[in-house]
Structures are given as structure tokens and as C-alpha cells.
Amino acid sequence: MSQLRKDPVVDRWVIIAAERGHRPSDFKAEPARRDEASCPLCAGCESRTPPEIWALRADGSAPNGPGWEVRVVPNKFPALAIEGALERRGVGMYDMMNGIGAHEVIIETPDHYQDIPDSDEPHVAKVLTAYRERILDLRRDTRFRYVLVFRNRGEVAGASLSHPHSQLIALTITPSLVKQKLESGRRYYREKERCIFCDIIGQELDTQERVVFESPDFVVVSPFAARFPFELAIYPKRHSHDFCLMSQQEIGSLARTLKQVLGRLREALGNPPYNYVLHTSPNSLPRAGRPDYWGTLALDFHWHLEIYPRLTRMAGFEWGTGFYINPVAPEEAASMLKSEPAAVAAEVH
Amino acid sequence: MSQLRKDPVVDRWVIIAAERGHRPSDFKAEPARRDEASCPLCAGCESRTPPEIWALRADGSAPNGPGWEVRVVPNKFPALAIEGALERRGVGMYDMMNGIGAHEVIIETPDHYQDIPDSDEPHVAKVLTAYRERILDLRRDTRFRYVLVFRNRGEVAGASLSHPHSQLIALTITPSLVKQKLESGRRYYREKERCIFCDIIGQELDTQERVVFESPDFVVVSPFAARFPFELAIYPKRHSHDFCLMSQQEIGSLARTLKQVLGRLREALGNPPYNYVLHTSPNSLPRAGRPDYWGTLALDFHWHLEIYPRLTRMAGFEWGTGFYINPVAPEEAASMLKSEPAAVAAEVH
Numbered sequence: 290m291s292q293l294r295k296d297p298v299v300d301r302w303v304i305i306a307a308e309r310g311h312r313p314s315d316f317k318a319e320p321a322r323r324d325e326a327s328c329p330l331c332a333g334c335e336s337r338t339p340p341e342i343w344a345l346r347a348d349g350s351a352p353n354g355p356g357w358e359v360r361v362v363p364n365k366f367p368a369l370a371i372e373g374a375l376e377r378r379g380v381g382m383y384d385m386m387n388g389i390g391a392h393e394v395i396i397e398t399p400d401h402y403q404d405i406p407d408s409d410e411p412h413v414a415k416v417l418t419a420y421r422e423r424i425l426d427l428r429r430d431t432r433f434r435y436v437l438v439f440r441n442r443g444e445v446a447g448a449s450l451s452h453p454h455s456q457l458i459a460l461t462i463t464p465s466l467v468k469q470k471l472e473s474g475r476r477y478y479r480e481k482e483r484c485i486f487c488d489i490i491g492q493e494l495d496t497q498e499r500v501v502f503e504s505p506d507f508v509v510v511s512p513f514a515a516r517f518p519f520e521l522a523i524y525p526k527r528h529s530h531d532f533c534l535m536s537q538q539e540i541g542s543l544a545r546t547l548k549q550v551l552g553r554l555r556e557a558l559g560n561p562p563y564n565y566v567l568h569t570s571p572n573s574l575p576r577a578g579r580p581d582y583w584g585t586l587a588l589d590f591h592w593h594l595e596i597y598p599r600l601t602r603m604a605g606f607e608w609g610t611g612f613y614i615n616p617v618a619p620e621e622a623a624s625m626l627k628s629e630p631a632a633v634a635a636e637v638h
Numbered sequence: 639m640s641q642l643r644k645d646p647v648v649d650r651w652v653i654i655a656a657e658r659g660h661r662p663s664d665f666k667a668e669p670a671r672r673d674e675a676s677c678p679l680c681a682g683c684e685s686r687t688p689p690e691i692w693a694l695r696a697d698g699s700a701p702n703g704p705g706w707e708v709r710v711v712p713n714k715f716p717a718l719a720i721e722g723a724l725e726r727r728g729v730g731m732y733d734m735m736n737g738i739g740a741h742e743v744i745i746e747t748p749d750h751y752q753d754i755p756d757s758d759e760p761h762v763a764k765v766l767t768a769y770r771e772r773i774l775d776l777r778r779d780t781r782f783r784y785v786l787v788f789r790n791r792g793e794v795a796g797a798s799l800s801h802p803h804s805q806l807i808a809l810t811i812t813p814s815l816v817k818q819k820l821e822s823g824r825r826y827y828r829e830k831e832r833c834i835f836c837d838i839i840g841q842e843l844d845t846q847e848r849v850v851f852e853s854p855d856f857v858v859v860s861p862f863a864a865r866f867p868f869e870l871a872i873y874p875k876r877h878s879h880d881f882c883l884m885s886q887q888e889i890g891s892l893a894r895t896l897k898q899v900l901g902r903l904r905e906a907l908g909n910p911p912y913n914y915v916l917h918t919s920p921n922s923l924p925r926a927g928r929p930d931y932w933g934t935l936a937l938d939f940h941w942h943l944e945i946y947p948r949l950t951r952m953a954g955f956e957w958g959t960g961f962y963i964n965p966v967a968p969e970e971a972a973s974m975l976k977s978e979p980a981a982v983a984a985e986v987h
Contacts, residue, residue, distance in 0.1 A: 298823070306963060306967075383863070489731065492730045564955045610814075612813035612815070
């Protein structure tokens with residue numbers, strides 16, 4: 290079983306994976322690109338994944354066969370194990386626990402070549418619904434504190450399969466960057482009785498300098514202090530701490546926004562690799578006294594989705610410093626992405 | 639001029655570079671590999687760099703011509719400008735200042751193919767001496783709070799030139815990860831009247847599980863909660879907050895350690911790309927009342943050097959979470975690196 294270990298100097302938990310017995314040569318080559326002809330995520334290959342956890346099957350077809358629109362399966366090579374106890378323990382001055390958690394793959398479409406910008410909005414809404422349903426289900430497990438949804442697109446961004454998919458990791462800890470944001474949101478609210486994210490959204494809408502896309506429900510900006518070229522954040526305009534509280538109408542609106550923005554990135558930057566990450570409130574069980582307990586609800590948080598195109602190779606020493614150099618001003622990135630790409634525009638209008 | 643901008647939610651400054659007018663196509667391709675035949679850092683090409691700031695010239699030769707052993711020049715494409723005032727200002731709820739700082743290149747050798755493991759120890763000591771001399775010089779500029787020394791090796795690690803070199807950036811802020819470590823060190827010292835790093839070193843030397851190399855003055859470990867496969871940290875055994883306070887003998891000892899460890903990484907992992915970063919105390923000018931003032935001396939810090947091989951492509955969503963999955967246990971990495979590679983061993987003994 291893998292382990293969760295905490296760095297004693299900076300407040301950061303790391304998964305140390307369980308596999309052992311690597312040879313040095315395992316690390317010499319880049320990972321091989323898998324053959325698309327044998328993709329295990331395609332329709333008709335359902336038996337090549339672990340049995341499905343959740344699926345949207347409009348035709349009422351049986352599990353683990355064709356007929357699905359969106360399908361969720363356990364990761365075949367999970368970083369964490371779902372079964373077991375945490376067994377928190379100290380090792381001298383260090384802290385650790387067992388690598389308990391869930392690691393799932395959200396297969397977004399049966400079609401290998403249908404990326405989000407190629408899908409219609411109702412289909413993208415189904416992917417977002419899968420996120421919500423899996424988060425809600427995993428929140429019922431009291432061992433988990435945070436459910437992390439993310440998407441790696443392109444080999445450079447860490448995707449080992451090119452079939453469109455997202456991932457989800459349920460964690461027994463809250464990731465440090467999310468925790469910092471939660472703390473900052475709470476501090477700001479206590480001081481001003483306002484949400485820091487609502488204030489940011491208000492200022493961005495006023496100046497419009499960094500706004501890439503706006504709909505009645507959502508706004509997409511390239512953040513004022515973006516760390517990466519073309520970094521983007523999608524915020525709901527209505528204050529809400531929890532992604533899972535979106536109405537069906539809002540999910541449809543987010544689907545339109547996501548399709549728009551990923552389409553513009555693809556057109557403007559030539560199908561760049563990217564990661565996106567959902568930041569939402571942590572699991573809100575009434576467990577006061579836990580070190581990262583946020584009240585029954587972290588109401589002062591404001592959920593959002595962050596997108597990081599992987600365009601430069603400059604992000605290496607940043608790991609050792611927390612310090613970033615962004616060669617593209619966010620205002621410039623926003624102005625490049627402001628207009629709809631021709632292909633998307635033609636389809637939308 | 640570039641700008642320093644602060645993220646209002648997480649306490650993080652970012653350099654937003656000054657260049658404007660990118661076309662989207664600028665980001666579509668990987669950066670071109672430069673031709674080694676026309677390397678501007680090689681001996682005989684001194685006129686192709688900005689005029690030198692510092693050089694070690696044993697033969698007493700004139701500046702900006704051949705005869706040097708280690709040479710420091712301004713970066714030709716600096717991220718920060720050395721001239722100007724900070725002009726701290728608010729933009730609505732955001733904070734920013736001018737991109738003032740120094741950005742220098744430490745050319746480690748006149749020979750394009752002489753990497754640190756190929757150099758003799760006295761030569762490596764000269765490189766380390768260059769680090770020290772430049773840090774000490776830049777500390778006299780009261781605008782600067784931190785001098786960051788780092789080395790990118792290999793194109794994947796962000797090195798645009800393959801000639802062995804390090805870089806240095808003098809900053810008007812303390813990088814966030816360094817700040818976290820300083821705060822943590824101070825907190826631990828206040829509570830226990832001991833240095834947290836000395837305690838870590840003590841435990842590592844006791845168990846030996848993660849020790850890669852040890853000399854009378856230094857110890858190299860793969861940290862307990864390493865974020866990356868084969869991540870390493872070099873600690874001085876003697877408590878010292880400041881890299882610049884090493885004796886000449888200790889510099890020689892660090893040179894031996896660095897050459898050993900980089901040689902072992904090269905042998906074991908097939909010349910991997912990597913970054914290393916020096917974490918030392920910030921500039922210690924008596925300026926109480928500044929937000930990141932650490933007293934006249936951050937005596938409770940313990941300087942160290944961190945090395946991050948760039949072996950996996952899994953580090954993408956980590957930017958959005960602060961959460962890492964390391965597929966190689968540090969104990970396993972340490973055991974693979976424990977033995978001396980044949981080539982290095984033959985030379986040393």
C-alpha cells in the first residue's frame with residue numbers, strides 16, 4: 290500500500306507510491322506513447338477497464354458493455370487504495386498514514402476523437418454531472434476530506450492515454466494550495482464580511498482587461514498574477530462555495546463556458562497540452578476538532594476551475610522556490626482569447 | 639519594464655515579463671535547440687555576452703576576453719531590470735511593483751562539455767565561490783531581499799543553453815516556499831529551542847535509510863516526503879543559516895559532495911535533466927518593520943541545496959493543488975544512489 294507522508298518543514302502531504310523494485314533504467318526513457326488502435330477507454334473495450342462505478346446509459350444498456358455516454362471506472366493503476374484504515378502514525382519527527390483514497394477515471398465519451406470542444410453542450414453537461422455525482426457519492430465516506438477533480442490533456446501534461454478523460458482523487462487530507470485558499474477566503478471574510486473571490490470577480494468585470502469570456506452565470510479571466518502564459522480561471526458569478534450546488538441550468542451554462550474556452554485555447558494555441566483542476570469546498574461533515582475542519586460548510590469559499598496550458602519549459606525551479614516568471618501578460622493572453630475561433634463560432638451561431 | 643504582481647488569495651508574487659506583442663504562433667512550437675557550434679558561453683565568445691560582472695582569472699587576463707575559469711555576466715534576456723525604483727502600488731484590490739532585480743548567468747567553465755561531474759573538485763569549489771561572491775555583492779543593494787541561486791540542466795529542465803551554467807536572480811521579495819521554510823524554522827525554534835533542520839539531519843543520520851552520501855561536513859538525503867523521484871537535499875551538518883558563511887575548507891567539501899551526487903545521478907539515471915536551488919537565509923539588513931523582516935539574522939534557518947531530477951511528466955496538476963504523487967519511495971532512490979558510479983569512483987580513489 291502507498292503512504293501519505295508529511296513534510297515536517299512545509300505543511301505538505303505527499304503520496305509515496307507503493308510500487309517497489311524499480312530499476313534505474315525505468316527512468317531513463319520518456320514514457321512510450323500508447324497505440325491508439327488499442328485504447329482501453331473506447332466503446333467496445335469495456336472489459337479492459339475495472340468494472341464501472343457509475344455510468345450514464347440513456348438506452349438502459351447493461352453495465353460494462355457498450356451503450357454509455359459517460360463512464361466512471363477505478364484507475365487501473367491507482368495512487369491510493371480504497372480499502373483499509375488510515376493508521377496515522379509518527380516516525381520520529383515525521384508524520385505519515387496509509388495511502389487510503391479513491392482514484393477514478395471519468396471517461397468523457399465513447400469516441401476517441403471527441404474532445405470537449407467537439408462535443409455538443411448537453412454532452413459536456415453530462416461530463417460535469419458525472420463530476421458532481423462522484424463527488425457527492427465519495428463525500429459520504431467519512432475518511433475523505435477532499436475530492437479533487439482534474440483533467441490532464443496531452444502527453445506533456447501527464448496524460449498517458451489520449452482518449453478524452455478526467456480523473457478524480459478522494460483524499461484523506463486537503464491539498465495545501467486549496468487549504469491556503471480556504472484560509473485566505475475565511476480571513477478576508479472575517480475582516481470585510483465579503484467574499485474575496487466575489488471582490489476579484491467584481492473588479493475583473495469592471496475593468497474587463499483580463500476577461501476572456503462572460504455569460505450570465507460565469508466569467509473566465511486570466512488572473513492578475515497568473516503564473517503561466519494563458520492561465521485561466523472560470524468563476525461562477527453567483528457566490529457559491531460548492532460546485533455540487535449548481536442547478537441543472539447552471540451546469541448547462543458551465544458546459545457552454547468550458548466548451549468555448551477550451552475551443553479557443555485549442556484554436557489560438559494549436560491544441561496545447563493543459564491541466565485543469567476544480568477547486569471546491571472540502572467535505573463538510575460535522576467533525577469539529579479535526580485540524581482542517583471548515584465548519585459544517587466553508588461558506589466563505591467560492592468554487593472555481595483553473596486551467597494551466599503547458600506551453601513553456603520554464604516551470605522547474607519554481608518547484609523549489611514557489612516563485613514564477615510568466616512571459617505573457619494576462620491582459621495580452623485575454624485579448625488573444627477574447628474572440629471566438631471561427632470553427633466554434635460557426636457552430637454556436 | 640516587467641512587473642511583480644501579488645496574487646490576492648495566496649501570498650505569492652509573480653514576475654509578469656515585459657515583452658509584449660506575442661503572436662499565438664509563438665507558443666505552438668517547442669523552443670528550438672540552439673546550435674552548440676555557436677555557443678555564446680564558450681571561451682573565445684566573450685564579446686557575445688553582456689560585459690562581465692565578476693570573473694575568476696588566475697592568469698590575470700583582461701576582462702571580457704579568454705583566460706577565465708568562472709565568469710559571471712548579466713542575463714542577455716533578463717526577467718528583471720537592475721535600474722529603477724520599486725514604485726509599490728495598488729490597483730484596486732491588487733498589489734504590484736516594478737520588476738526590479740538582478741538576473742545573472744554564472745558560466746561555470748570555458749569548456750562546453752565540462753559538466754560538474756567532469757570537473758575536478760577545486761574547479762567546482764570555484765563555481766561555489768562565484769555563488770558566494772555574487773550573493774554577498776548583491777546583498778549590499780538594500781532594494782533586494784533575497785538572492786536566488788539555481789541551476790537548470792537539460793532542455794526539459796528549462797536550460798536554453800547546454801553549456802554548463804547556473805543562474806542567479808536578486809529579488810525584492812522572498813520567494814513563497816523559502817518564506818514558508820523560514821517561518822516554520824522560526825516557529826520550531828521558538829517551541830523547542832532547536833533547529834528543525836538539525837533535528838531532521840539527526841534522524842536521517844540515525845536511520846541511514848534515506849542517506850545517499852555523507853562526508854564530515856555534509857549529508858545528502860532523499861527527503862522523507864520527497865515530491866519527486868530521486869529528489870535530493872544537501873545539508874551542512876554544522877548548523878548555519880547562511881551559505882555565505884562557509885569556510886574555504888567547507889566550500890571544498892561541498893564541491894566534493896556536489897560532484898559526487900551529480901555524478902551518481904548522471905550514472906544511475908542516464909544524464910537526467912534536473913534543477914537545483916539554493917535555499918539560504920534572506921538578506922539580513924536591519925530593517926525591522928518590513929513585512930518579511932527576519933531580524934538582523936535568520937539564525938534559526940539552516941541553509942541547504944535541493945535537487946529535482948525531471949523524470950516524470952506527472953507534475954502538472956500539482957501546480958493547481960500543491961499535492962504530489964511520487965512513484966519512487968525515497969528509501970529506494972537512496973539505495974540506488976548509495977554506491978559510487980564506477981567512473982567517479984575510479985577517479986576519486
